[in-house]
Amino acid sequence: MSLRIVVTVKYVPDATGDRHFADDLTVDRDDVDGLLSELDEYAVEQALQISENSDDDVEITVLTVGPEDAKDALRKALSMGADKAIHVEDDDLHGTDAIGTSLVLAKAIEKAGYDLVISGLASTDGTMGVVPALLAERLGVPQVTLLSEVSVEGGTVKGRRDGDAASEQLEASLPAVVSVTDQSGEARYPSFKGIMAAKKKPVQSWDLSDLDLEAEEVGLEGAWTAVDSATERPARTAGTIVKDEGEGGKQLAEFLAGQKFI
Amino acid sequence: MAEVLVFVDHVDGAVRKPTLELLTLARRIGEPVAVALGPGAENTAAALAEHGATRVLTSDASEYADYLVVPKVDALQAAVAAVSPAAVLVPSSAEGKEIAARLALRIGSGIITDATDLEAGDEGPVATQSVFAASFTTKSRVSKGTPVITVKPNSAAVEAAPAAGAVEALAVTFSAQATGTKVTGRTPRESTGRPELTEAAIVVSGGRGVNGAENFAIIESLADSLGAAVGASRAAVDAGWYPHTNQVGQTGKSVSPQLYIANGISGAIQHRAGMQTSKTIVAVNKDAEAPIFDLVDYGVVGDLFDVVPQLTEEINTRKG
Ligand SMILES: Cc1cc2nc3c(=O)[nH]c(=O)nc-3n(C[C@H](O)[C@H](O)[C@H](O)COP(=O)(O)OP(=O)(O)OC[C@H]3O[C@@H](n4cnc5c(N)ncnc54)[C@H](O)[C@@H]3O)c2cc1C
Numbered sequence: 001m002s003l004r005i006v007v008t009v010k011y012v013p014d015a016t017g018d019r020h021f022a023d024d025l026t027v028d029r030d031d032v033d034g035l036l037s038e039l040d041e042y043a044v045e046q047a048l049q050i051s052e053n054s055d056d057d058v059e060i061t062v063l064t065v066g067p068e069d070a071k072d073a074l075r076k077a078l079s080m081g082a083d084k085a086i087h088v089e090d091d092d093l094h095g096t097d098a099i100g101t102s103l104v105l106a107k108a109i110e111k112a113g114y115d116l117v118i119s120g121l122a123s124t125d126g127t128m129g130v131v132p133a134l135l136a137e138r139l140g141v142p143q144v145t146l147l148s149e150v151s152v153e154g155g156t157v158k159g160r161r162d163g164d165a166a167s168e169q170l171e172a173s174l175p176a177v178v179s180v181t182d183q184s185g186e187a188r189y190p191s192f193k194g195i196m197a198a199k200k201k202p203v204q205s206w207d208l209s210d211l212d213l214e215a216e217e218v219g220l221e222g223a224w225t226a227v228d229s230a231t232e233r234p235a236r237t238a239g240t241i242v243k244d245e246g247e248g249g250k251q252l253a254e255f256l257a258g259q260k261f262i
Numbered sequence: 263m264a265e266v267l268v269f270v271d272h273v274d275g276a277v278r279k280p281t282l283e284l285l286t287l288a289r290r291i292g293e294p295v296a297v298a299l300g301p302g303a304e305n306t307a308a309a310l311a312e313h314g315a316t317r318v319l320t321s322d323a324s325e326y327a328d329y330l331v332v333p334k335v336d337a338l339q340a341a342v343a344a345v346s347p348a349a350v351l352v353p354s355s356a357e358g359k360e361i362a363a364r365l366a367l368r369i370g371s372g373i374i375t376d377a378t379d380l381e382a383g384d385e386g387p388v389a390t391q392s393v394f395a396a397s398f399t400t401k402s403r404v405s406k407g408t409p410v411i412t413v414k415p416n417s418a419a420v421e422a423a424p425a426a427g428a429v430e431a432l433a434v435t436f437s438a439q440a441t442g443t444k445v446t447g448r449t450p451r452e453s454t455g456r457p458e459l460t461e462a463a464i465v466v467s468g469g470r471g472v473n474g475a476e477n478f479a480i481i482e483s484l485a486d487s488l489g490a491a492v493g494a495s496r497a498a499v500d501a502g503w504y505p506h507t508n509q510v511g512q513t514g515k516s517v518s519p520q521l522y523i524a525n526g527i528s529g530a531i532q533h534r535a536g537m538q539t540s541k542t543i544v545a546v547n548k549d550a551e552a553p554i555f556d557l558v559d560y561g562v563v564g565d566l567f568d569v570v571p572q573l574t575e576e577i578n579t580r581k582g
Pocket residue numbers: 007008009010011027037039040043063064065066096097098099101105118119120121122123124125126127128129130131132225372373374375393394402
């Protein structure tokens with residue numbers, strides 16, 4: 001038996017950098033360094049753990065849709081221990097929305113072949129948290145999402161989903177789409193050996209024609225949503241800051257009373 | 263006037279506040295028609311009518327509880343087919359976003375998530391979003407199909423606007439995918455008696471500076487003196503001092519209360535992502551250089567073990 005896992009990983013602008021929009025109201029990727037979305041490291045980690053806990057032959061492919069530099073995200077995932085990588089790269093992808101991204105990812109996943117797809121809970125830039133559900137809908141397979149615990153055995157995936165009202169145990173047959181949260185377990189750091197090995201691992205590049213997609217189906221033109229304006233939030237006006245010299249709590253109470261909170 | 267579908271978030275018939283807020287927003291773009299699913303669906307009608315729902319479409323089937331997400335998508339799709347709405351509004355919970363996304367794809371529509379405001383525009387509803395850890399505000403539209411928009415809690419005032427709220431049964435045929443993911447067990451979360459984090463008007467949070475699970479009692483006492491919800495930073499949650507469900511930030515809850523009090527929290531970008539839109543921000547931190555002080559309306563540089571108990575006592579005294 002073998003198990004083919006595809007992990008979707010996004011290349012995102014560093015959240016600690018000065019993220020902003022370009023003139024066409026898409027994310028300006030030139031000014032800020034990019035990296036593998038930290039939340040997707042948890043997806044890679046769970047794929048590696050499933051592989052380590054499995055008697056089957058497990059092959060882990062990491063997949064990204066993004067610009068040239070997105071290869072960095074793939075390298076990071078490969079150095080953590082994934083086996084191979086697919087980079088979907090095409091100028092016409094610039095400005096793709098969530099619906100379009102899920103189309104490209106689904107086509108690539110089908111072309112690659114899969115038993116299990118693992119995604120992060122949300123990207124750290126768009127933060128929509130919808131791509132895994134969209135992938136399940138497109139692929140026509142169960143979604144087992146937002147898991148803080150996941151296991152695969154005998155063609156079944158099980159997991160725990162911690163919601164607001166309850167914690168749920170979930171179960172589905174493979175093939176399936178899973179997403180994992182940052183509660184699923186700390187992601188490992190790539191070892192030196194892992195980093196060296198990653199350099200030799202195969203990275204395939206596909207463009208839209210490899211996926212039988214037309215330019216009109218994706219990109220800014222093909223997007224089903226439109227951003228009309230983006231304005232920087234005005235900096236908050238400097239507040240009052242006091243040093244506690246024994247009366248700090250009382251002074252704060254006075255402020256809160258003045259604001260009618262007490 | 264065009265009808266607008268509002269997906270109802272309720273627990274056994276008790277409608278949660280974000281849904282009532284959606285009814286306020288829905289009235290700006292049309293006549294709200296509510297869709298309530300699962301046990302107690304019909305009992306939601308009174309509250310929904312009180313807040314402007316002209317009709318309440320209900321469906322109760324065991325599938326909604328026994329299987330994940332898809333049965334609800336099937337129901338909402340049936341409602342879209344029956345009503346031909348001008349837009350579909352869904353509360354921005356994790357599940358709400360998943361339902362909205364699958365629905366949007368099925369009906370050939372674009373989707374906007376986490377809107378913080380909504381108004382009518384010449385080319386359909388215009389949604390405000392707060393992005394990049396709330397450092398930018400965008401205005402967006404769905405440009406194809408029936409707009410599907412998820413809206414964050416605290417995005418509008420709850421307004422009474424009595425309407426008919428006529429209950430009608432919604433006929434739902436479940437898809438082949440509906441039974442794909444089985445819910446094999448469910449452990450309900452115990453109620454603390456404190457307000458729901460995302461709905462609370464005041465949130466009192468603790469971070470690494472609280473230094474231990476037992477010390478969270480200090481944070482809870484302050485919260486209780488103000489009738490507030492308790493939040494925590496990821497550092498406090500990861501240390502096991504407080505449950506993950508109380509985490510505020512990018513991978514926790516995003517809150518937008520009238521007042522946010524951060525205690526022993528440095529103000530990392532991922533924490534700010536979840537609280538930066540709070541109306542009034544207060545912090546207690548012993549490090550005068552902590553980035554959280556860039557955000558505050560009022561800050562106290564001091565040891566929280568001195569400042570917080572004194573504050574709590576002063577509030578309790580003033581309340582009499
Ligand atoms: C600030 C901002 C706001 C946006 N708002 C909207 C909006 O309202 N509507 C809309 O349709 N689009 C929107 N977009 C675009 C949207 O974020 C992208 O199209 C994106 O690739 C899909 O959504 P997400 O990144 O939010 O993914 P999420 O749904 O948050 O991502 C979940 C998981 O999906 C996988 N994934 C997502 N994207 C990729 C990728 N490119 N390659 C590989 N794996 C991936 C990852 O595993 C990730 O962890 C917005 C983008 C930004 C930057």
